[in-house]
Amino acid sequence: MEAINASIGFDQRMAQQDITGSRAHAAMLAATGIIAKQDAQAIDQGLTQVLAEIEGGTFAFSAALEDIHMNVEARLSDIIGTPAGRLHTARSRNDQVALDFRMWVRDQCDAAIAGLDALMRAFLAQAEAGADWVMPGFTHLQTAQPVTWGHHMMAYVEMLARDKGRFQDARARMNECPLGAAALAGTSFPIDRQMTAQTLGFDRPTANSLDTVSDRDFALEFLSAASICAMHLSRFAEELVIWSSAQFRFVRMSDQFSTGSSIMPQKRNPDAAELLRAKLGRILGATVALFTVMKGLPLAYSKDMQEDKEQVFDAADTLMLGLAAMEGMVRDLTANRATLETAAASGFSTATDLADWLVRELNLPFREAHHVTGSLVKLAEDKGCDLPDLTLEDMQNVHGQITQAVYSVLGVQNSVNSRTSYGGTAPANVRDQIARWKGVLE
Ligand code: ARG
Numbered sequence: 299m300e301a302i303n304a305s306i307g308f309d310q311r312m313a314q315q316d317i318t319g320s321r322a323h324a325a326m327l328a329a330t331g332i333i334a335k336q337d338a339q340a341i342d343q344g345l346t347q348v349l350a351e352i353e354g355g356t357f358a359f360s361a362a363l364e365d366i367h368m369n370v371e372a373r374l375s376d377i378i379g380t381p382a383g384r385l386h387t388a389r390s391r392n393d394q395v396a397l398d399f400r401m402w403v404r405d406q407c408d409a410a411i412a413g414l415d416a417l418m419r420a421f422l423a424q425a426e427a428g429a430d431w432v433m434p435g436f437t438h439l440q441t442a443q444p445v446t447w448g449h450h451m452m453a454y455v456e457m458l459a460r461d462k463g464r465f466q467d468a469r470a471r472m473n474e475c476p477l478g479a480a481a482l483a484g485t486s487f488p489i490d491r492q493m494t495a496q497t498l499g500f501d502r503p504t505a506n507s508l509d510t511v512s513d514r515d516f517a518l519e520f521l522s523a524a525s526i527c528a529m530h531l532s533r534f535a536e537e538l539v540i541w542s543s544a545q546f547r548f549v550r551m552s553d554q555f556s557t558g559s560s561i562m563p564q565k566r567n568p569d570a571a572e573l574l575r576a577k578l579g580r581i582l583g584a585t586v587a588l589f590t591v592m593k594g595l596p597l598a599y600s601k602d603m604q605e606d607k608e609q610v611f612d613a614a615d616t617l618m619l620g621l622a623a624m625e626g627m628v629r630d631l632t633a634n635r636a637t638l639e640t641a642a643a644s645g646f647s648t649a650t651d652l653a654d655w656l657v658r659e660l661n662l663p664f665r666e667a668h669h670v671t672g673s674l675v676k677l678a679e680d681k682g683c684d685l686p687d688l689t690l691e692d693m694q695n696v697h698g699q700i701t702q703a704v705y706s707v708l709g710v711q712n713s714v715n716s717r718t719s720y721g722g723t724a725p726a727n728v729r730d731q732i733a734r735w736k737g738v739l740e
Contacts, residue, residue: 304361306369308608313352315401316366317345319394322497323477324385330490332388337381344378345370365604366398367391388487389480392511392599396476399607401498403520406614407469410524413621414462415739418455420628422739425451425732430725432710433548433638434647439540441645444710447633448728455735457530464523472516475500479510482598512598514588517610521585524617528578531620535575538627542568547637552630555623570623580616584609642710646675646685651707651716660699670697 321342328338348370351357363369368391375382428447435445475495478485484507491503504510541548542556551568559565591605649671656667673696678685681692686708693700706712718724 300361303364305365305604305607306359306361306363308611309366309395309398309604310352310359310369311611312366312398312402312607313370314349315398316370316394317349317352319397319401319477319498320370320385321345322494323389325497326490326493327384327387329493330488332487332489333381333384337384340378340381341374341385344374344382347377348373365391365395367394388485388489389477390482390511392481393476393479393507395604396479396511396513397498399514399610400472400476400516403516403610403614404469404472406610406618407465407472407520409614409618410465410527410621411462411469413618413625414458414465414527417621417625417628418458418462418735418739420625421451421454421458422732422735424628424631424633425449425455425728428633428635429728429732430711430714431633431635431638432642432714434642434645435723441641441647443650444642444647444713445723446714446725446728447635447638448725448732449723452728452731452735454530454534455731458527459735459738461523461527461530464526465520468516468519468523470501471519473499473501474504475502476504476510476513478503479507482508482511508598512595512600512603514592514603514606517606518585518588518592521581521588521610521613524613525578525582525585528581528617528620531624532575532578534624534628535571538571538631539568539575542566542571546641547634548641549634550632551627552632555627555630570627574620574623574627577616577620581613584613639710643684646678648685648708648710648713649675651713652685652704655704655707656697656700659701659703660697 324333324338324341324345327333328335348357351373357369357373359369360372363372371382371385374385425448428451431447432444433447433450434441435443435450475491475498477494477498478489478491495501495503504513538549538551540546542551551566551571555568555570556566557569559567587609588606591602595602652674653664653667653671656662656670657664660667662670674685674688674693677692677696678688681688686705690700690702693704707716714723714725716724718727721727
């Protein structure tokens, strides 16, 4: 029974939250006259010592005492004697664990937000360095149209900003204090829930005691936000793996974030990026696991809910490590400007620019322009050259009205410079977006 029942092996990570919550509870019990001021004082001092023992590594955790709540209370009783028994007045482990866990997850939201800010700054620095560098933009991982390096980096700033918004939303919604819901029905003692809510940094107390002890939405929201964020990290990790390969050579990862092979001396493996790509699995797995625990549970508290913590702890640790590792990789990354530009020009990447020119200058319907361009691409393919290498005669054989002016739109720099529609890849747009995001992040 002890082996399956005890949670102390993992919930000791909430010791600080548990003790902070108990001190607020004891102070409220004294302020409302439910316990004597001297008892509250003794409890407060005793809890300070318990926390010091835990932080100092001298605390002896006991599985027989099941969880962090009972371990702390038992040690408090050793230290201060009888008054320790008054701490649990008007409280249950059900509202206690809901409080501790909520505060723990709230801290992790703050940590994720800080990590995302740092990572966004790293992407901004990359974008700024290469706002007008040209690279191939892909769809289906096939060359589509030229884009700017800055634009690609700023795409991740947008993604990460949405992630940050999700953690902020989750944090705002979870910021209601569970303490005082007691076991499930509230309490007959004249407690002051506003007071404890305020002391512990919550916006207000929760409004329904049954919901309070059975709710783990805050953990699910954190995990959901973490899953989406980790999915974003894994996408960039995958791009780094592709881009750093000998076939692409778009980027060089720093020595700090690559490893060698024990047998092949030439290898520089992007291990950190690969691990980041994989770690999404753990976070998503934790999310699915907790949804599976919660689905179908009747109100209010069920012991099933003790299975919430390990999943969230592992997901949070993985996310924070991932954010930090990605920040380091992005900061250290060197883009090969020349390789990017050469790659941008291959694969008939300015075919759309040519079609647009036919529409704009010759007033062709877009569908016809698309058809004419297709014939020109086919011709270039047959000749084994790129679009700008076709002679004007070649062009005019396909469509008689094409003039010399067409060549001005076939260069990649021209192509990106022309994409000035709002949200487009033109360097001027990218610089506007960098300035906007720098303002937001300040
Ligand atoms: N260790 C428990 C948990 O993590 C604390 C709450 C236990 N409550 C109870 N009534 N057994 O959920």
